Amino acid sequence: MFILPEQCKPVGYKALVDKYQLQTFSHFRWSYIALRGERRTYKENDQEYHIYRKSYDVKNKNDDLLQIEFALKYDGVSLEILKAVFQYVSTIEVENFVRAYPTGKYARCIWFLFEKLTKQKLQLPDVSSGAYCDLLDNKAYFTAKPINSRRHRIRDNLLGNTDFCLMVRKTxxxxxxxxxxxxxxxxxxxKKYDPSIISxxxxxxxxxxxxxxxxxxxxxxxxxxxxxxxxxxxxxxxxxxxxxxxxxxxxxxxxxxxxxxxxxxxxxxxxxxxxxxxxxxxxxxxxxxxxxxxxxxxxxxxxxxxxxxxxxxxxxxxxxxxxxxxxxxxxxxxxxxxxxxxxxxxxxxxxxxxxxxxxxxxxxxxxxxxxxxxxxxxxxxxxxxxxxxxxxxxxxxxxxxxxxxxxxxxxxxxxxxxxxxxxxxxxxxxxxxxLEYLVTYDRLKMLIQDIVDMPAYSNLSDHRFQSYRSLSDDIPMTPKFRSDVTSDAFPMANS
Incomplete structure (x- = not known):
């Protein structure tokens, strides 16, 4: 079990989850600031723990938007946590944050996500210049075809929308x-098999x-x-x-x-x-x-x-x-x-x-x-x-x-x-x-027919010979084959 090193404090999503005691799902990646020591990463099962040097810390730990900016920059996107945190953030706070960083990538992402997740439109003019940026990093996530949001200059590439979205990371x-x-x-x-075998x-x-x-x-x-x-x-x-x-x-x-x-x-x-x-x-x-x-x-x-x-x-x-x-x-x-x-x-x-x-x-x-x-x-x-x-x-x-x-x-x-x-x-x-079973079956059937046709077995009755010829593809050669399918299922396979 992962034990957090001494003198570390949470930052980003983890800081916000702890601050508001959110009952959200655990994000795959938690980040911490260490008072001393170098950058370290630990992984336990699918959970990642990232320890950053003090120089990475946010300027004001009580500023939720700075914590969100850190999270989006380093920890990826958690729509569930963001939606929960936005309940504690006022529209004025977001407006002031965006005005302070009008062309900043993460400020625009926060603006876009706040409006979409809270269904509130901020008193901000549309962005009129600057390059579009992706909402999800396509090197870290599987993404959809981007939909441009002209208001925020954001390319929305979510596998869904802010009401329902499935996240898949490129592990x-x-x-x-x-x-x-x-x-x-x-x-x-x-390519190795005859089409009739495949069928x-x-x-x-x-x-x-x-x-x-x-x-x-x-x-x-x-x-x-x-x-x-x-x-x-x-x-x-x-x-x-x-x-x-x-x-x-x-x-x-x-x-x-x-x-x-x-x-x-x-x-x-x-x-x-x-x-x-x-x-x-x-x-x-x-x-x-x-x-x-x-x-x-x-x-x-x-x-x-x-x-x-x-x-x-x-x-x-x-x-x-x-x-x-x-x-x-x-x-x-x-x-x-x-x-x-x-x-x-x-x-x-x-x-x-x-x-x-x-x-x-x-x-x-x-x-x-x-x-x-x-x-x-x-x-x-x-x-x-x-x-x-x-x-x-x-x-x-x-x-x-x-x-x-x-x-x-x-x-x-x-x-x-x-x-x-x-x-x-x-x-x-x-x-x-x-496929191999059917190939082996056909070979065995041919061997049986060769044996039946041999002169030494000429006294074999025609009826017995017919019974060999009528072997079905779906009858197992030994009890071990296809024991997981019941006998009354075999007629269905022939249809």
């Missing part, structure tokens, strides 16, 4: 994944993705629902830009008709368990029903911003699909729609070729602990902040505090790293091994 891990170019890895794998493999992999996605939810679909889900996966690339109506239709196609909705949920849902007969443990509380429409409108805007940007397919899929499942807009089907969105975005972004799928859900299912851990990277800190709620004996939960801001500005960096690892593993195992 060393993500940079390594990006440089690996998994799309080209897939292309090289495909046969896809029939099985679509089924495997479907069954795995349902099994994660501890459900077993009947053949009709499974076939419908397979059809949705196959048509994912043709689905136009998402809308509320399309998500409702998806939900109706996926869930049991008894639980299908014609709108977003109107009740509070949560994830919990019963450790014993007398208590219920709550693991995750989703947004209040009255916040769903607002959050989903922001989600759709972020979706469009990300899809039209140059953000890579896997990063985009991680940000959008997990944002959806955290909002949990429906009573049922959220998890399966979340995993469907992964495939939809991979298709829309051109990562998966037409008629192909990578059964990511199978990898998630095989390492359920890792999948749960990445969900808990959001749910655990969330639950340490949502403390004012009641749970009735009938299981009805009600949240009594403001909670919407916790879902508005999620840092998806660790989640993007996780999804990259899943897709890499899917390509190396589920995808490649299935």
């Amino acid at each position: 060393d891990c993500l940079q390594r994944y990006e440089n690996a170019n998994l799309a080209s890895v897939v292309e090289n794998v495909i 046969r493999a896809m029939r099985f992999l679509y089924t495997k993705e479907t069954m795995s996605s349902y099994e994660i939810e501890r459900e077993r679909p009947d053949q009709k629902r499974a076939m419908r889900f397979i059809g949705l996966l196959k048509e994912a690339e043709h689905l136009p830009s998402l809308s509320k109506e399309q998500l409702i239709d998806l939900q109706k196609a996926i869930v049991d008709p008894r639980f299908a909705l014609n709108d977003y949920r109107d009740s509070q849902n949560y994830v919990g368990e019963l450790p014993n007969l007398y208590t219920q443990k709550v693991h995750y509380i989703s947004p209040k029903p009255e916040d769903i429409e607002f959050l989903m409108n922001g989600f759709f805007y972020a979706f469009d911003r990300i899809l039209e940007s140059e953000v890579s397919a896997i990063v985009a899929a991680a940000a959008i699909s997990f944002a959806f499942v955290f909002i949990h807009p429906f009573d049922d089907g959220n998890g399966r729609i979340h995993r469907f969105l992964i495939h939809y975005i991979l298709s829309r972004k051109g990562f998966t070729l037409k008629g192909m799928i990578f059964p990511v859900s199978a990898v998630m299912l095989n390492d359920r602990a890792a999948y749960d851990a990445i969900l808990e990277s959001f749910s655990l800190p969330l639950m340490s902040r949502i403390t004012d709620f009641t749970l009735s004996t009938e299981g009805s939960l009600q949240v009594h505090q403001e909670s919407r801001s916790y879902y508005q500005y999620v840092d998806m960096t660790l989640i993007a790293e996780y999804l990259y690892s899943c897709i890499k593993q899917t390509i190396e195992t589920e995808f490649t091994l299935e």
Whole structure:
């Protein structure tokens, strides 16, 4: 556990969080000023601690805007912390700060963010000259196509807007994944196999993705629902830009008709368990029903911003699909729609070729602990902040505090790293091994036919010979193959 060196004081975001005792999510980077010593950096898991020399200190530690300027300069952008701090900053303070630094990059960023986050327009004239500057540093963050704000001379390149924005940092891990170019890895794998082998493999992999996605939810679909889900996966690339109506239709196609909705949920849902007969443990509380429409409108805007940007397919899929499942807009089907969105975005972004799928859900299912851990990277800190709620004996939960801001500005960096690892593993195992299985199967089948045709076996009945010829691609050669897919799923793979 990181122990702060002696004679250090917080600066930037950390100073503001401590000053106002904010219950915001922890920012990935905290900064401190040391009275003596050199510049140092510590890292513990995904949390960074930066120790600066005294010369870096702000002129007035009680000036919130100077602390914000330091934070934007060194610690990146935390919309959640900024929105919370701006509640304690007056419009006059911001106006005076901007007038003092009229062409300063960080003064203009503060001005832009204050107006957008508080919905208040300051009594300041538009900037009439000077170069535009990016809101997010595109060397540190994945960014969207810039939208120029002429008033502030700021290029807004957020993956969303100030009502709902997904943040993904360019960590060393993500940079390594990006440089690996998994799309080209897939292309090289495909080149090694006959198109007929690829086609046969896809029939099985679509089924495997479907069954795995349902099994994660501890459900077993009947053949009709499974076939419908397979059809949705196959048509994912043709689905136009998402809308509320399309998500409702998806939900109706996926869930049991008894639980299908014609709108977003109107009740509070949560994830919990019963450790014993007398208590219920709550693991995750989703947004209040009255916040769903607002959050989903922001989600759709972020979706469009990300899809039209140059953000890579896997990063985009991680940000959008997990944002959806955290909002949990429906009573049922959220998890399966979340995993469907992964495939939809991979298709829309051109990562998966037409008629192909990578059964990511199978990898998630095989390492359920890792999948749960990445969900808990959001749910655990969330639950340490949502403390004012009641749970009735009938299981009805009600949240009594403001909670919407916790879902508005999620840092998806660790989640993007996780999804990259899943897709890499899917390509190396589920995808490649299935192709190798079919090649081996064909060779074995030819060997059997050669044996049957040998004169020494001429007494083999025609009926027995026919039984060899009718072997299906979807029948395993040994009990070890495809044990994770139930027998009644195999007919679906042949369709």
